[in-house]
Amino acid sequence: MRTEQEMFDLLLTTAQHDERIRAVYLNGSRANPHVAKDMFQDFDIVYVVTETPSFLEDDKWIHLFGDLLMVQEPDLLDKGLGLDKNFAYSYTYLMLFTDGNRIDLRLLSTQAMLDEYGKDKLTVPLLDKDQLLPPISPTSDCDYHISPPTKGQFDSCTNDFWWCLQNVAKGIWRDELPYAKQMFEDTTRHALHQMLNWWIGQQHHFQLSTGKMGKYLKNYLPENYWALYKKTYADADYDHMWSAIFATCTLFRSIAKDVAHHFHFSYPHKDDANMTVYLKHVQMLPRDAKSIL
Template sequence: MRTEKEMLDLILDVAKNDERIRAVYMNGSRTNPNVPKDIFQDFDIVYVVKETEPFIHNAPWISVFGELLMVQEPEKMDKEIGETVDLSQNYGYLMLFSDGNRIDLHIQTKDYMLRTYKGDSLTMPLLDKDDCLPPIPNASDKDYWITMPIEAEYFSACNDFWWCTQNVAKGIWREELPYAKEMFEAAIRPRINQLVSWWIGIQHDFQISPGKMGKYFENYLPKPYWDMYRSTYANGEYEETWEALFVACELFRLIAIEVSESLSFKYLYEEDRNMTRYLKRVRELPKEAVDIF
């Protein structure tokens, strides 16, 4: 597998030897000093070019980066399914190579770069032939820090969590596994993650990132909380899905109350009690039932 230095040297050599490429910058995890380094980190690279069309119309040019296992071109696919996409301004190649390295490369015009360059605090300039890249602070994950909620956001998260639990319960009782699982992961999980993120933010004065999709939760949660969080992932059995739902409720309650106390918000105790009673009743409900209560 090519090393980080070999990959960066290649990326920069390609740019230096092509007069159409006027600047290079990088963002993503490789610019973040707070994340662990490993072999799966992408190289998130942007080439600032005079025009995108000469690159797009010469598809084989990306072979210069190595032997490809697979490539994805998001803007091309969007355009082909009928979405409105301006390929003349920005175009991406997501490339996985046979040695395991991955480059997410975007080519974009100077005008496009000037509109977006300062929009990500994890941006690091690598090459600037024309001094066209605006000055920016050193790369940091500041843009990804957890934001302190206002009480309306907290209320919405709690209300939505408890409301959506009944959909999961309904799906389990009906033995509609895809529905129950989708409701859990698409409706319940985001609210759990939101409260967990706020809880972590409180512990660190809201100057920390839990990582994309909460991938660093384990690093910041006490072991009992982390063990509960893990238990919210159930297998394909209905009984285990019930268990995961009730663990999710318990964890949500603990975290939400601590957040409410720290931020002087009002927790929805009545909704919690009512929905917990409802969930327990549905779990016990026989299949021939014609009434819930």
């Protein structure tokens, strides 16, 4: 597998030798000094170009970066779905190579660059042939830090968590596995992750991120909470799913009460108690029951 330095050398040498490419900058995790480096990090690269059509008319040039395993062109796919895409403004190639490296390369017109440059604070300029790139602050991941909850956000999160569990429960009782699973992930886990973020944020003065989809949660949860969090995942066995539901409720209840205390919010004890009784009742209902009561 080519090293990080070899990849950057290749990306910059290609840009230096191509007169159409006037500037280069880096986004993403490789621009974040707080993210541990590993071999699966993408190279999120932007080429600021004089025009895009010549790149798109003959895209053999992307083979300069190595032996391709697969390419995705999201703008082309979006256009195929009927979306309005201006290829002259910007165009993206997502490239996975046989050695495991991945480059997410965006071609931006000068106007596209001016519209976006520096708005993502994880931006590092790498090459500027014509001094096109405006001055920006040093790279920072502050845009991705957890924000403290408002009372409305806390109330919405706790209400969604307890309310939507009824949908998971009835999906299990009806033997609607896809529905029950998706409802749990899209609503219950979403609310759990939101509350976990607030709980972790308050422990660290809201100066960090738990990463996309909570991928760094393990780094910030104490061992007992992480052990409980792992129990929120289940297979397709309904008994296991019920166990995961009650583990999720236990974890959510504990952290949400801490968050409520910290911010002087009111925790919905009545909703918690009522829905816990409801869930246990549905769990015990026979499959041929005609009534919940």
